[in-house]
Amino acid sequence: MLIKPNPASTTLYASPQEMESHAVRFIMAEKNIEREVINLKINEVPEEVLELNPCQTLPTLFDRGMVLYDLSVIMEYLDERFPFPPLLPVDPIEKAEKRLLIFRFTRSQGCWYELVNTIETGNEKKASEARKILSSNLIELIPLFAYQPYFKSDDMSIVDACLAPILWRLKKLGIKLDSKKAKPIMDYANRLFAKNSFKESLTDCEKEYN
Template identity: 40%
Template sequence: MVQSARSRTVLTLYTTADDIQCHRVRLLLAAKGVSYERVMVEPGQPPEDLVDLNPYAGTPTLVDRDLVLYDTSVICEYLDERYPHPPLMPIDPLSRARLRLAAVRIERDWLPEVDTIRAGGRPADAARKRLREQLLASLPLFKAARFFLNPEMSLADCLVAPVVWRLPWLGVDLGKEGRPIVDYGERLFNSQGYTRSLTAEEKAMRP
């Protein structure tokens, strides 16, 4: 169980050990300092209770008393509203919309490349090149503020940071040109909250 003195309410999170979307939710919970029970799920082997809770039997799945949530974006926005301190979205609608749209682009453009790399084989090399190009094309977004498109940590960072964390493990080298992205990652990786979000498998992705 992951615990914090800031919140005694116990949630249950069904999560795999190294999935980016699961890491996204774990990072959000760590940033909020929220206690939760972590139930590890082997890919392709959902436990019976998860099958009963989630019609897709997938992860992440969040259980809060009688409420069951299983879409990652829905889970993240629910947790940000359920535990409002610290807030992980800006107040103004324009900034919120920009961050939501950025998350959609990452899910549609970056994450499929990560999946292809992890699957291995000949397509992985092309996916590494495409992911590197997409990240470098996003440099202005990393340079725009201290965090991703925002002066403070936001829900978008909970998705971006797990991708950046995995780059060495995925064999994606950004080179000198990508230094702003590396610096961005280090600002988050050195925090206690980020460390709490990691599983043993994710810690092993970086020496």
């Protein structure tokens, strides 16, 4: 296994089971980026990389001598560095809207990624509350899942790359949505899951989640 980054390639250090890493793997597969993806625990990341990542978190991207470690920064960098297919719109208003959605789902207080983390790591009471909130939030957005093939878009975007890991984990999280009421959500999810790039993004342990 390659542990130290290869200066001549794009190297992603990723967790084999966390959503942030899954989202980045999905994007890299969708863009068919020539890459080294190293799935490991944070304490296995080379010291020379961690020294350049003050947060000491995964995913961490090494490319062209740079080390990037914020999820949004990594995703936007990959979209600009490897522009085809584009996963963010060119129009500044539409791009700002996508950025807000990403913030809402992955980084804001009480965001969906935070809720998933609480379900997975919190005590029984906190996990139950987070499960109810996430289920309710999903149901509230059913009209948006039904409106276009992808989330508020006719084409796949980074937003979809962020949502797919959550939806893939619903069974593992103990969340069961009403099959009739939530059909638009499941149709949307299955559309993402059917993509070869999504299948390619899955680690061995993630394949068992659904």
